[in-house]
Amino acid sequence: MRKVLVQGNFDVLHAGHIRLLKFAKECGDKLIVAVNADKSMVARSRVSEELRLEVVRSLECVDEAHITTSTPEEEVERFKPQIVVKGKEFESRSNPELAVLNRYGGKLIFGSGEFESNSDHFFRRSKKPVPGMDFTEARGFANRHSIVADDLHDLFGAMKSLRVLVIGEVIVDEYVQGTAVGLSQEDPTIVITPNRKDTFLGGAAITAGHIKALGADHVILASVLGEDQTADYARSQITDYKVEPLFFTDQSRPTPLKTRYRASNKTLLRVNQVRQHKISQELQAQIYKSIESQLNKIDLLVFSDFNYGLLPQPLVEKIAAACQHRGIKLVADSQTSSQVGDIARYCNMDLLTPTEREVRVSLNNPDDGLVILAQKLTEVSQPKNLVITLAEEGILIHKPNHTFDDWENDRLPALNTNAVDPAGAGDCFLAASSLALVAGANIWQACYLGSLAAACQVASLGNTPLSCQVLEQAVKDSFS
The missing domain is CATH 3.40.1190.20 (Ribokinase)
Structure with missing residues (x-):
């Protein structure tokens, strides 16, 4: 089973996040998402870590999600994914987890999120009746x-x-x-x-x-x-x-x-x-x-x-x-x-x-x-x-x-x-x-x-x- 790891804040989940996670899922069999804890974020989040985790878990492409206080290198060491996916904007930056990946043959892939679709399609279907019922x-x-x-x-x-x-x-x-x-x-x-x-x-x-x-x-x-x-x-x-x-x-x-x-x-x-x-x-x-x-x-x-x-x-x-x-x-x-x-x-x-x-x-x-x-x-x-x-x-x-x-x-x-x-x-x-x-x-x-x-x-x-x-x-x- 090819594991894919994505780590991020997911402060306000938007279409770009959804596209990146969808791309990550297509790179392997199991998508693991590490959501940075409140105390690990440089800037104060507008949304609590519990709510950020809940929203990420609501995406159908996400197989496993958790709160983390670990660095990217520590997350890679822990899960040893075959692939780590990051946004295209990180391609020209320092990526410390790359050294850990290189030790066991893992890959770092940068996804641009450049595809369009209705992002509502990627949320798990609700178990509750939706608005629209007229009794x-x-x-x-x-x-x-x-x-x-x-x-x-x-x-x-x-x-x-x-x-x-x-x-x-x-x-x-x-x-x-x-x-x-x-x-x-x-x-x-x-x-x-x-x-x-x-x-x-x-x-x-x-x-x-x-x-x-x-x-x-x-x-x-x-x-x-x-x-x-x-x-x-x-x-x-x-x-x-x-x-x-x-x-x-x-x-x-x-x-x-x-x-x-x-x-x-x-x-x-x-x-x-x-x-x-x-x-x-x-x-x-x-x-x-x-x-x-x-x-x-x-x-x-x-x-x-x-x-x-x-x-x-x-x-x-x-x-x-x-x-x-x-x-x-x-x-x-x-x-x-x-x-x-x-x-x-x-x-x-x-x-x-x-x-x-x-x-x-x-x-x-x-x-x-x-x-x-x-x-x-x-x-x-x-x-x-x-x-x-x-x-x-x-x-x-x-x-x-x-x-x-x-x-x-x-x-x-x-x-x-x-x-x-x-x-x-x-x-x-x-x-x-x-x-x-x-x-x-x-x-x-x-x-x-x-x-x-x-x-x-x-x-x-x-x-x-x-x-x-x-x-x-x-x-x-x-x-x-």
Whole structure:
């Protein structure tokens, strides 16, 4: 492991510091930052050493940071880094640590910090909901359906005993952050300079991650991967999420990888490396046999279908029938985006959560209003509860009666008016609302929790599991 050491005051952390530390991190594997103690500084600092250390630790590129009263030479002697990084302005000055580095073959590198990007990207994502939450409509919804905070907090306790199996495609999402340089003279194309790449688990994997992070006792993820480095990343990450993998290998397809190129908080281009052919009947049989052996251990099964061939209709019907025979709750989401899905093929589910476009594509109905769409989908697939997600407009909840000849409708607007990245909202809503339903919530309570979870999720870039603590705090805030 190549250790990199940076030492400094970091009196008021600014973009130059961030660029230098980002550069230092790229020079090795582990970045250690020594923050000079108050008594070691020549000029009195405007910020205490504790606060300066806290801010440095908040940077994602920093692996380790500490307060020091040592000289640069003593710090190098202590950690013996392969590389020490200093600002370009030190290149023409005396650098006493160089003698120590030379004794064991270390290097001193001067970084100019000359790259541009939004420095906000380099801070660790907050675990607290960010400003932008608007609970005005949520309170009205809660009043209409007699939702109180104590009942919702009780649900969190009930969630802790739930066992869940999620089946669907694992997708790895890459975000390449860059600076827009200008328009190419050779092609009518925007040129960007990449500054940073972030990688996240998506698809069914993040749904499983959300469910585990929100408090479920045990979560199993069933999926198909290729034989590639993307699969290696998925296996490693899903273990970090404390989700049990039930993975199968299909040599005929890569592990789905989606790359977004972004600049100035906007996505410029998406590149999808996927295959959409159906898995073989032999592989379907293997998957069904493995899932059937788990059914006596679970309370909920979630179909997280991204329509890349993992869930052919015969497999869906066999799994659903086996679950219904055992009284296991069933939830389904079937994505239509650049690929085409059919949410209506998921019949007799306890909850369906399609987008408006997914309903219209499934019914081949571009004309009818939302309520009529909901009624028609309910007639076809007969779910116990239907929630149509409407992006920044929120959700429409359609609850039919047991004979499907009457229903209740209500809507809940999106609760975060300051969304940074809406990509994971649907996955998070599905996870939270499904858990709540199985924990004993009615559909109104489940959708309230799901909407709060989605609002928290879109507050940061990338799709990472939402913790139970963040959602509980959002519940508390929504009633205060």
